Amino acid sequence: MKGYKKYYGQKIIWYLITLFFAIILNFVLPRLMPGDPVAGIAAGAVSGMTDATAIQKVYEEYAEKFGVNKPMIVQFGMWAGNALKGDFGVSFSQYPRTVGNIISSSVGWTLALQLPAIIVGWLLGNILGAVAAYIKGAFDKVLLPVFMFISNVPAFGMAIILLTVFGINLKWFPTSGAYGFELIPNFSWEFISSVISHYQMPFWSIVLITIGGQAIGMRSMSIYELNADYVKYSRFLGIKDRKIVGYVFRNAMLPQITGLAMSLGTMMGGALVAEIIFSYPGIGTAMMTAVRGQDYPLLSACTLIITIMVLLANLLVEILYGVIDPRVKAAQQD
Amino acid sequence: MKNTLRQVFHSPKFVIGFSIFAIILLTVIIYPLVVIADPLEMVGNGNFFKPGTYVSVKDAVEGTHYTLNIDVQSGSLDNKISADDKADMKDWLVKYGGVAEADVDINDTEGLIELWGTHYDPDAEQKGILASKKKYYVRLNNNLKGILEDSDLIIAKENSETGELEQANTIASKEFVNTKDVANRKTFILGTDNFGRDVLTELLDATKTSLRVGLIAGVVATLIGLFLGLLSGYLGGMVDNIITFVTNLFTVIPSFILLILISYSVGQAARGVNLVATIIGLTSWTWTTRSVRSQVISLRNRDHVNLSKLSGHSMMRIVLTDILPYIASYVVMAFILQISSGILAEAQLSMLGLGPSTSTTATLGLMMNWANLYAAPLNGSWWAYFPVVIMIALISFSLNLMNTGLDQIFNPQLRD
Numbered sequence: 001m002k003g004y005k006k007y008y009g010q011k012i013i014w015y016l017i018t019l020f021f022a023i024i025l026n027f028v029l030p031r032l033m034p035g036d037p038v039a040g041i042a043a044g045a046v047s048g049m050t051d052a053t054a055i056q057k058v059y060e061e062y063a064e065k066f067g068v069n070k071p072m073i074v075q076f077g078m079w080a081g082n083a084l085k086g087d088f089g090v091s092f093s094q095y096p097r098t099v100g101n102i103i104s105s106s107v108g109w110t111l112a113l114q115l116p117a118i119i120v121g122w123l124l125g126n127i128l129g130a131v132a133a134y135i136k137g138a139f140d141k142v143l144l145p146v147f148m149f150i151s152n153v154p155a156f157g158m159a160i161i162l163l164t165v166f167g168i169n170l171k172w173f174p175t176s177g178a179y180g181f182e183l184i185p186n187f188s189w190e191f192i193s194s195v196i197s198h199y200q201m202p203f204w205s206i207v208l209i210t211i212g213g214q215a216i217g218m219r220s221m222s223i224y225e226l227n228a229d230y231v232k233y234s235r236f237l238g239i240k241d242r243k244i245v246g247y248v249f250r251n252a253m254l255p256q257i258t259g260l261a262m263s264l265g266t267m268m269g270g271a272l273v274a275e276i277i278f279s280y281p282g283i284g285t286a287m288m289t290a291v292r293g294q295d296y297p298l299l300s301a302c303t304l305i306i307t308i309m310v311l312l313a314n315l316l317v318e319i320l321y322g323v324i325d326p327r328v329k330a331a332q333q334d
Numbered sequence: 335m336k337n338t339l340r341q342v343f344h345s346p347k348f349v350i351g352f353s354i355f356a357i358i359l360l361t362v363i364i365y366p367l368v369v370i371a372d373p374l375e376m377v378g379n380g381n382f383f384k385p386g387t388y389v390s391v392k393d394a395v396e397g398t399h400y401t402l403n404i405d406v407q408s409g410s411l412d413n414k415i416s417a418d419d420k421a422d423m424k425d426w427l428v429k430y431g432g433v434a435e436a437d438v439d440i441n442d443t444e445g446l447i448e449l450w451g452t453h454y455d456p457d458a459e460q461k462g463i464l465a466s467k468k469k470y471y472v473r474l475n476n477n478l479k480g481i482l483e484d485s486d487l488i489i490a491k492e493n494s495e496t497g498e499l500e501q502a503n504t505i506a507s508k509e510f511v512n513t514k515d516v517a518n519r520k521t522f523i524l525g526t527d528n529f530g531r532d533v534l535t536e537l538l539d540a541t542k543t544s545l546r547v548g549l550i551a552g553v554v555a556t557l558i559g560l561f562l563g564l565l566s567g568y569l570g571g572m573v574d575n576i577i578t579f580v581t582n583l584f585t586v587i588p589s590f591i592l593l594i595l596i597s598y599s600v601g602q603a604a605r606g607v608n609l610v611a612t613i614i615g616l617t618s619w620t621w622t623t624r625s626v627r628s629q630v631i632s633l634r635n636r637d638h639v640n641l642s643k644l645s646g647h648s649m650m651r652i653v654l655t656d657i658l659p660y661i662a663s664y665v666v667m668a669f670i671l672q673i674s675s676g677i678l679a680e681a682q683l684s685m686l687g688l689g690p691s692t693s694t695t696a697t698l699g700l701m702m703n704w705a706n707l708y709a710a711p712l713n714g715s716w717w718a719y720f721p722v723v724i725m726i727a728l729i730s731f732s733l734n735l736m737n738t739g740l741d742q743i744f745n746p747q748l749r750d
Binding site for chain 2: 014015017018021022025026029030031032148149151152153154156157160161163164167168175262264265266268269270272273276277287288291292296299300303306307310311314
């Protein structure tokens with residue numbers, strides 16, 4: 001147990017260090033952008049005013065409010081202090097809405113969409129890949145090229161194809177948003193069914209993409225494992241096929257879990273862009289609004305939230321890995 | 335070298351991938367030689383014209399006319415009566431006309447109109463119908479009569495002195511023009527986009543630019559990855575620790591996020607195609623570094639490297655002659671993947687509005703972004719985005735196939 005504590009302790013410390021660097025990058029990079037975003041908002045407020053000193057005063061007031069007139073390090077201190085309290089400042093593009101408000105209303109949608117979709121896609125992909133490796137023959141010959149092609153369609157491309165086929169031509173599912181625009185979120189049956197029907201297309205577009213990539217990886221891992229000596233030996237011993245497949249699946253699974261952790265960031269990035277196609281009110285769409293409105297408080301909060309989500313997911317996968325992988329387990333119990 | 339190449343071209347996967355990629359590349363190179371129009375010229379005045387051949391109406395009217403003995407009515411009927419109207423006609427016939435539902439075939443427009451002509455009576459008793467609907471049926475009936483009437487169309491010219499209209503020509507319904515006689519015609523194989531630009535020409539130009547983006551991103555990423563990987567793998571010690579730390583850091587921080595942040599921070603004005611490509615390369619070197627490093631570590635203590643060291647060869651020479659040739663296949667494979675992920679990254683960035691800000695070149699991502707901004711999917715203009723998605727998928731499919739083929743050759747365990 002002591003070994004485990006050390007193992008997890010090291011992992012957590014490592015992730016905290018990474019988080020620290022990520023936060024600094026998140027803060028500094030958007031603020032390096034040339035041009036003065038506050039001037040834009042101030043210009044809106046002073047339109048019609050002619051007195052130069054009054055205009056100057058309004059501008060200074062805004063600069064004070066957004067804190068852009070102080071040195072970078074002071075800004076960072078202020079920002080970090082506020083961020084810990086969940087206060088990410090005021091959005092430039094959707095002023096006077098706060099960034100915290102925008103984020104908290106969109107993060108739930110993104111989580112509820114991406115987490116199940118990636119997990120379902122990953123599971124289905126692994127099962128299909130293992131089955132293809134085991135059965136071989138026609139199943140494998142047909143499925144493999146299909147998966148290879150699908151995994152190369154970008155997530156937004158898959159989204160737009162589903163949108164065209166099932167949303168516009170067949171009219172099975174609504175084409176945009178997360179629920180009917182005439183509804184107010186509540187716990188009525190009508191609202192929930194609307195959410196579910198809006199959920200289908202974004203969900204399946206992410207699932208399909210994930211299946212493709214995972215199935216190929218799992219297939220080649222399984223083929224590799226199926227040719228391993230322990231499989232041949234097990235066959236000699238007369239162990240049932242079903243049991244051998246179980247061993248193979250478990251062994252081929254481990255690299256797939258690492259693969260999931262490694263590619264999680266890329267997958268989420270793709271899925272975020274797919275959100276835009278469906279105008280799904282998640283972080284991806286918020287991010288696009290931020291980019292178009294030159295709204296760096298919102299943008300850096302969005303990227304920070306995504307970074308934290310990816311880091312947490314990675315940490316979770318690593319903790320899980322420690323439990324599943326017998327090698328790590330053995331190393332910790334010595 | 336020759337042997338390796340022969341082996342590579344024996345892998346069916348590699349050959350298929352290579353052929354697709356070569357076809358795309360050749361098309362991109364040859365097409366502009368044949369069609370010399372500016373790919374971003376706004377030909378269409380208005381957005382999203384359907385694919386097809388467009389002929390000048392004026393030329394067609396003034397040109398040579400031929401009379402063909404063809405029933406033109408049924409041809410134009412399908413065009414002029416909407417599917418909704420047909421459904422309504424069927425409704426009326428079944429409900430009030432006393433026609434059995436099985437006898438009405440919506441797809442057979444002529445038959446439907448015949449049935450309509452014999453059964454429809456505006457004064458018939460129609461229960462359970464709104465007055466407005468009743469009037470709609472009367473209007474529909476009149477429209478149908480107008481369509482069925484076979485009268486000549488009169489072309490009039492305005493007299494410049496009196497301002498009166500004078501009959502200049504008549505066009506009978508059975509008059510045709512040969513499209514070859516019409517001097518002014520233009521074929522848009524894939525229609526036009528929201529700015530009225532020819533999608534096919536634009537697509538091929540955009541593919542060229544996107545391939546360039548992928549290439550630059552791949553070269554930058556591979557060079558950085560190779561350099562850092564060689565350095566940390568060969569030198570080991572403190573340098574290795576630092577480089578590994580930084581590499582791990584940037585593996586965990588999603589590169590897509592870094593890409594967004596950096597692209598945003600350089601500002602709208604500075605973001606050209608080459609800069610975006612370089613930024614993509616700057617954020618995606620971690621994979622190459624990792625694999626090069628682990629390869630170099632396993633090579634570092636091989637006999638031939640030690641021999642070189644004992645012979646007093648310089649580090650540069652050892653790396654170039656004793657290490658690089660052994661990892662070349664991995665580097666090439668990583669490079670191929672970098673190209674495809676670079677193209678994808680550009681597309682995703684552009685969808686977010688962070689792509690190259692240029693009005694002089696198109697990229698695949700920008701085309702997607704424009705199509706999406708102008709709601710092409712919602713108004714049914716599939717030609718504005720579907721070819722782009724297919725093109726991105728084909729490029730990355732072919733590159734990945736090449737990569738898998740190479741992988742199977744250099745890692746014999748994966749062969750099946």
